[in-house]
Amino acid sequence: MGVTVAIVGRPNVGKSRLFNALLKRRVAIVHDQPGVTRDLNSAELAPGLTLVDTGGWGLGKIKNAKAENAEILARLEEQLSLAIEAADKILFVVDGRAGSTALDTQIASHLRPHKEKVLLVLNKVDSEEVAVDIGEFLRLGFAQWQYVSAEHGRGIEGVRNALLKLAPRDEPSQPQKPTLAIMGRPNVGKSSLTNALLGEKRVIVSGESGTTRDPVAVDLTFVGKKGRKYEYRLVDTAGLRHRTKVASPVEVFSQIKTREALQGADIVVLLIDALDGVTSQDKLLAGEIQKAGKPLVIAINKWDLAKAGFTEGKRIEGYETLQEFEAACRENVEDALFFTAQTPILFLSAKEELNFEILLQIVQTTAARQDKTFPTPEVNRLLEQLLRKSIPRNTSGKIFKVYYATQTGKRPYRFKLFCNQVEGVNDSFKRYLAKGFVDYFEIAGCPIFFDFVSKPPRVQEKGKKPHNGKKSARSSKRRTFHRPR
Numbered sequence: 001m002g003v004t005v006a007i008v009g010r011p012n013v014g015k016s017r018l019f020n021a022l023l024k025r026r027v028a029i030v031h032d033q034p035g036v037t038r039d040l041n042s043a044e045l046a047p048g049l050t051l052v053d054t055g056g057w058g059l060g061k062i063k064n065a066k067a068e069n070a071e072i073l074a075r076l077e078e079q080l081s082l083a084i085e086a087a088d089k090i091l092f093v094v095d096g097r098a099g100s101t102a103l104d105t106q107i108a109s110h111l112r113p114h115k116e117k118v119l120l121v122l123n124k125v126d127s128e129e130v131a132v133d134i135g136e137f138l139r140l141g142f143a144q145w146q147y148v149s150a151e152h153g154r155g156i157e158g159v160r161n162a163l164l165k166l167a168p169r170d171e172p173s174q175p176q177k178p179t180l181a182i183m184g185r186p187n188v189g190k191s192s193l194t195n196a197l198l199g200e201k202r203v204i205v206s207g208e209s210g211t212t213r214d215p216v217a218v219d220l221t222f223v224g225k226k227g228r229k230y231e232y233r234l235v236d237t238a239g240l241r242h243r244t245k246v247a248s249p250v251e252v253f254s255q256i257k258t259r260e261a262l263q264g265a266d267i268v269v270l271l272i273d274a275l276d277g278v279t280s281q282d283k284l285l286a287g288e289i290q291k292a293g294k295p296l297v298i299a300i301n302k303w304d305l306a307k308a309g310f311t312e313g314k315r316i317e318g319y320e321t322l323q324e325f326e327a328a329c330r331e332n333v334e335d336a337l338f339f340t341a342q343t344p345i346l347f348l349s350a351k352e353e354l355n356f357e358i359l360l361q362i363v364q365t366t367a368a369r370q371d372k373t374f375p376t377p378e379v380n381r382l383l384e385q386l387l388r389k390s391i392p393r394n395t396s397g398k399i400f401k402v403y404y405a406t407q408t409g410k411r412p413y414r415f416k417l418f419c420n421q422v423e424g425v426n427d428s429f430k431r432y433l434a435k436g437f438v439d440y441f442e443i444a445g446c447p448i449f450f451d452f453v454s455k456p457p458r459v460q461e462k463g464k465k466p467h468n469g470k471k472s473a474r475s476s477k478r479r480t481f482h483r484p485r
């Protein structure tokens with residue numbers, strides 16, 4: 001799982017500049033002052049290591065720059081509690097030149113209970129000459145501190161190196177239960193489902209709850225009707241939302257957490273609200289899951305409400321029967337999420353614990369589909385068949401040919417196709433191929449990536465590295481029509 005570092009501090013201490021300097025970015029716009037609305041900024045410092053600038057968030061509505069400290073603090077408290085909750089490391093930025101202010105002291109008192117994860121950053125110490133009353137800052141109570149000048153780069157490398165040490169390392173592989181991530185937009189029922197799955201009635205729960213790195217990760221052993229056991233490590237990305245009332249920045253944090261959860265997941269369940277249908281946010285999430293190459297199962301939640309919509313002579317507008325509504329829901333998901341790989345769809349009620357075992361069965365079969373190895377001759381035969389039905393052409397009408405194709409990876413599945421041209425190969429053709437592969441190899445729910453290489457394989461092997469940096473007559477000749485990607 002990923003690691004999050006949050007930058008906090010009162011307005012005007014240079015948080016954005018520090019954020020940009022750590023990321024080695026030169027961004028001119030720095031509006032680190034009260035009264036400027038700005039979203040949380042986040043970016044990856046290293047793979048799995050996310051840096052978040054809490055910036056001016058929460059201070060947006062304070063129009064008056066001279067607002068009372070108490071008011072600023074009230075807003076700051078929200079970002080502080082988010083940082084404390086979500087971050088593994090907090091960079092508490094102060095203005096080394098200006099000295100410690102009352103607001104710094106108040107922020108410090110919030111952070112002190114978590115001081116082991118706080119690094120006090122004394123910014124604006126541009127050179128040795130800047131006089132800093134260090135004793136005053138040390139009284140804030142943090143053992144780890146560092147001078148920097150975000151503006152001039154002084155001390156930035158030291159902070160960056162310290163942070164890079166926190167980046168997650170590849171853990172030694174050990175047999176583990178598969179990790180199931182439950183994802184979905186706010187209010188779709190992620191927590192309800194997690195809680196219900198973990199409900200005391202038939203579940204044996206063990207494991208830690210919400211460390212900051214891992215929102216809620218618990219071991220789930222669900223015992224089905226016939227005593228069949230389903231064992232997963234369950235990640236619910238909703239944990240944060242319930243602890244604060246504010247919407248947008250929390251969502252940003254939970255997006256980061258969602259992404260982290262996604263990286264570590266073996267399989268993902270995306271919840272869709274039965275009555276709302278697929279929203280643009282759902283599409284975005286499905287797109288992220290697809291991009292991350294994770295197998296996906298779609299669960300249409302709150303199905304109890306759909307059922308209730310057709311009781312006692314009632315109807316959901318536009319539909320005669322529940323079956324008709326169900327078919328429309330399926331169609332809606334298939335249409336809106338057309339880019340996913342024939343994703344299994346089921347209907348669920350977290351509230352009434354409807355179809356839980358079916359969910360876990362589907363999850364299990366889908367997860368088991370991601371480790372197959374496909375024989376190269378079979379892959380090539382399948383491609384031949386698929387290309388007989390649909391052949392891309394380039395703009396001058398030249399048809400696309402595949403010389404040879406082979407599987408190059410799994411989790412996610414990857415295939416390399418050596419072909420005569422890449423022109424004309426568009427997303428819709430890739431989806432057509434993916435659909436053909438998913439159907440033929442029975443891997444519904446598993447994303448597939450294709451790499452097209454416009455070189456015959458023979459040439460690629462032979463023409464790899466010409467000696468002395470000189471190109472052979474053959475290879476330079478061929479260059480004219482190779483377009484290596």
Ligand code: GDP
Nearest residue numbers: 186187188189190191192238301302349350351
């Ligand atoms: P999250 O933000 O995705 O974690 O959503 P929650 O689990 O907090 O659920 C949001 C709201 O939807 C709560 O009021 C739940 O009681 C309600 N809810 C969740 N699942 C269901 C369901 O299956 N049926 C009904 N009727 N309500 C549900």
